[in-house]
Amino acid sequence: MTVLVLTCEEDLTADIVVSTLQDLGVPLVRLDPADLPGKVALSAEYAGNDFHGYLKAGERMVSLSSLRSVWVRRPGTPGARAPEQSAWITAESEQALYGMLACTPARWMNHPVASVQARNKPWQLHIAHHSGFLVPPTLITTFPAVARQFAAVHQDLVVKSVSGKHPGDPPLVLPTTRISPDADFSGVAAGPTLLQQHIRKEADIRLTCVGEHLFAARKKADPEEVDSRFTQHGTWEPAEVPDSVERAVSSYMNTARLAYGAFDFAEDPDGAWWFLECNQGGQFGFVQLETDQPIAQAIATWLAVESLT
């Protein structure tokens, strides 16, 4: 039984997981969907009640029925390195590859369909509430009057991108930005805007969930700072996970049908963890590097376990 790793070539984080799998003696195939068609080839035949398929990556060949798990890490766009590139070749390659893989009983970290839903921020907030997390009061609106009213009630606010994307080209990460309650909110009519009560935080918390294993890390924060992705000071230290958070994470992961999730929290002066987001494809290398938490090893172990089906 083989592990399939879908990622680009330059992925040092994946390298750690791959070398752990190799140490465990687990057969694996690593490929970048950008190399289909070309270095990567595929075939699947549906006949009678049978389905037989295989993938070829370089000289490695793997039968789809022998896949125990698929790790969707940082895959390139199918067809992106095809000799004849086109949106059509990409669509054909993407549907063929992911469609065939969806026909196998392999475990996914994470299943692409679950990932689509899990990336949606309004849905994240809803699931987070229902899972038992503390969630800062949040508004998504195109009504300037509603935005003004929300600002009047909550006073200390941040504004974020709803989609997590940036309006610029090339798209950069859009920092979470503090906004005055007296700001001119008329612009929200031009596009849905996400306003959230600013949590004055003592620390940032990154909780990485791998199957049933939780790895939490804490980094002291300046209470005035709102987006620690853009600050370099401080280091990540291992943190204990409160029981209530552990239960909430378990509920969230089940509802979202995720095997991997990187949760961001703001820790307030009372030690409470406020849910900010869950990134189904979030990085973990920087946490492992600073805390020595064996996250890559947990991923390798999860991928190596035989499928239950």
Place this chain on the structure above:
Amino acid sequence: MTVLVLTCEEDLTADIVVSTLQDLGVPLVRLDPADLPGKVALSAEYAGNDFHGYLKAGERMVSLSSLRSVWVRRPGTPGARAPEQSAWITAESEQALYGMLACTPARWMNHPVASVQARNKPWQLHIAHHSGFLVPPTLITTFPAVARQFAAVHQDLVVKSVSGKHPGDPPLVLPTTRISPDADFSGVAAGPTLLQQHIRKEADIRLTCVGEHLFAARKKADPEEVDSRFTQHGTWEPAEVPDSVERAVSSYMNTARLAYGAFDFAEDPDGAWWFLECNQGGQFGFVQLETDQPIAQAIATWLAVESLT
């Protein structure tokens, strides 16, 4: 409790469903996501364990908690008619609208996440097999030698698009095309290619499934013809659904988590129905027009039923 219809303005098929709902006295809001932001506005607030949201379309306002169902018919792209258009406004509007709607207990015809999976043809073939349909032997491959071998075994073949898309610009519907078993298959290395045994058919069957209601229609076909979308002769007549097909449809719809599906079959000389595809957003107007089957009414009734939650 209100029905939400997401479709473009020029949608005569939706008009029939809407007028049926009006006859039933069911409150409804019809809007085109292309009008967000602009004619369509939205707001959602997440506070404590509560979630309150509403949509405004023209002068109509609807609370998200009062939605009984959402019909995703032919919605435009969010942001497409925004005063300031950009890929970013589209991403923000799409995530906000569909994310908020995913937080409601409304029934979906069809849920966008289920639709993503249901459009995938390799997955369709797999689910069709498992649901008990007859499925023509099919190959998806980038290996010329495998294509040649498949052709030698099955002889009478058609080639189709894997993604259902067309390589041209503007994208047209790609007709299913017959291909000689002696053809030069070296080109399949340039992109995944779908080859299928050609079913010599007596008739085309279109089966429209609306919740638990099945509407089948038959149109006599020339056995030499492969894609009846491109022929004008013949008319659709109501058809009886074989028991085995009825069971298979029910299994397929459950597995795919669809409330609506338009199935295409080829009826062979023995009267057997061969699964070709299931289009989760397939048209039904032309069948209703020729057969008088009350498909629009069934959709209206399904949408009008109170949510079970």
